[in-house]
Amino acid sequence: MSTLVFSPQPVIALHHQVKQDLLLRLRAGSWPPGSEIPPEPALCAHYRVSRGTLRRAIGDLVNEGYLERFRGRGTFVSPPKLESRFAGSFGRFTVVGPSLEPRSRVVFCRRVRAQESVASVLGLERGEAVWHLERVRFAGERPAALQASYLPCALFPELSRQPLGTRFLLDVMTEVYAVPLLRAVEVVDPTKADSYAAKQLGIRAGTPLFRVERRTYSIEERVVEYRLSVLRGDIFRYRTEFR
Amino acid sequence: MSTLVFSPQPVIALHHQVKQDLLLRLRAGSWPPGSEIPPEPALCAHYRVSRGTLRRAIGDLVNEGYLERFRGRGTFVSPPKLESRFAGSFGRFTVVGPSLEPRSRVVFCRRVRAQESVASVLGLERGEAVWHLERVRFAGERPAALQASYLPCALFPELSRQPLGTRFLLDVMTEVYAVPLLRAVEVVDPTKADSYAAKQLGIRAGTPLFRVERRTYSIEERVVEYRLSVLRGDIFRYRTEFR
DNA sequence: GAGTGGTCTAGACCACGTT
DNA sequence: ACGTGGTCTAGACCACTCA
Structure with missing residues (x-):
């Protein structure tokens, strides 16, 4: 590690300054990818901070994917992710575009026997009863998405009688049927x-489209809608x- | 807050147990979305843990999007984001698939005058010199992506003489030209x-493809590659x- | 056994928002 | 003025890896 001075600025959180300084060194290549960085006591001494502060800085870098820590072994520089991000690394995403309205046109809502593919996703046996709901969703006046949803009939009796054309399906699931949703x-x-x-x-x-396959999980980690x-x-x- | 007992298990980290217990209460609806959860001193007393441990638990939940904290105001339950994610909300994403190799087939690497569209992205005047690099990237033996990159000649002199067919372009940018990259x-x-x-x-x-437009930023927040x-x-x- | 990171505590001071 | 969360410290003990 170089002996360049580290003079903390009072206004900014110390752990943040330490983090930024570490980041600078990583970018400068002082510690190449795969190499081990100095242990905590050495870094604490160098930055003149307590272990808690140092660990906060390093912890953030670990969360952001710059470093990897192994108990008993050390802390290592992650291989660069910008390019190798394919297959594995993370980032934040946003869908850009207008909001989908709760209003939709229900093409049909039928009770059918689950095909193998649908059954396996929903954790059912082939042939069990599922709802097959097809809707056109709108963004303003424009039809923006065509959605086929499969839901277990056992969990959502009488689904076809619900106001599916005017409300979000997820709201119907949580409010009418009291099925709490966790993630998708x-x-x-x-x-x-x-x-x-x-x-x-x-x-x-022939117009290019996104094809989106969604599994919505209840809090029991059960797939309650396959869309x-x-x-x-x-x-x-x-x-x-991403970074 | 209920008075249900909280009996810690020795093997698992305390902060993790606290986190899981808080998560249970969130899922059970004890604290509805938008409401404020008890302040730190109350939670510390309830769980009989130090403030550091409690803050670790809450900090994790904040990072995962379940809670939001505001200094001076309190800690609040995040509203559910499942349906309203269109236009605005966030999640984590991963690209699923094989890794792109550093090796590529360089179709060409020419010095050209920037069109208006390219110039404006790179922060240049129309007609300034830019590199136009076109490559085919591989995943194993299969050609997997076709990439056109535009870079300012001023920043990357002699780019066409670099080993573009065997190394990641981002590595060439950072290592050969010492242009530190921040995000994309x-x-x-x-x-x-x-x-x-x-x-x-x-x-x-006619085969469906993803079209990806990437801007890579240097640490000065300047676009140094438009791809x-x-x-x-x-x-x-x-x-x-997402949740 | 020496060195690593992981956890936890207790206490202090500060910045911010509300009253 | 008070209560909130944000930061920082110092010290302790533990689990794991490796020579």
Whole structure:
């Protein structure tokens, strides 16, 4: 470690200044990817801070993916993620575009027997009763998404009688059926509109779309809705930021 | 707050147990979204832990989006974000797929005068000299992405003489030219392969692709690379998780 | 056994928002 | 003025890895 001075500024949190200084060294390549950085006592002495403060700085860097710590071994510089981020690393994402309204056009809501693929996602046996709900969602006046949802009939009796055209499905699930939701996972693909989707969305067949597969989990970590959507690519974008 | 007992298990970190207990209460609806949870001294007394331990538990929940803290005001339960995420809310994302290799096939690397669109992104005047680099990136043996990069010549003299076919461009930028990078922002669209992209990637024209527009920022917050890529949709997926 | 990071405590002072 | 969360310290003990 170099002996360059470290003179703390009073206004900014010490742990933040330490973090920024460490970050500078990482970027400058003082500690190349994969190498070990000095142990905590050495860094505490160098920055003249307590262990708690140092650990806060390092902890933040670990959370952000710059460092990795191993008890008993040491703290190591993560391999650079900007390029190798494919397969594995994280960032923040935002969907850019207008809001989807609670209002939707219900194409149909049928009770059907679950195919194998749907059943396995919902944790049911093949052939068990599920709702197959198909809706067109709007952003302002424009049809923006076509969504097929599958839900276990056992959890949501009489779903077809609910006000599905005017309320968010998730609100119906939580408020009418008292199924508390925890989280959702989506996987996004590029695709193009087939003739059916094109007709429902009022676009030309072949138009690029996002295909979104969503699993919504209740607090018991059970999949309570399996949703396959296509989103108009000319309306929505995914924006991601990472370091 | 209820008076249910909290009996810590020795093996698991205390802060983790406190966190899990708080999470249980959040899920049970003891503290509805938007409401304020008890202040730190009350929680410390209830769990019989020190403030540091409690703050670690709460800090984790804040980082994960369950709580929000405001100095001088208090700690509040985050409102649920599941449906309103369109246009605005956040989540974590991962790119699912194989890693892109540093190796690439350089289609060309030319010095050109910046068009208006490229110039404005890079913060240059129209007509200033920029590199236009086009590469095919690989995942294993398969061509997986076609990438056009624009970089200011002033920052990266002699770029075309660098080993662009064997190293990550970001590594060349940071190591050869000592331009430290801070972050990148990507915007993702669905598109389909035109005949040129199809030829370069060895796929059929019309195949769905992700179109990715990336701006890479130096630590001075200047855009130092503007990159337009298409990614094979049959190889890569975006996975997002949110609450 | 020596050195690493992981956890936990107790106490202090500060910045901020509300009353 | 008071209560909130934000920061920082000093010291202790523990679990793990590696020579």
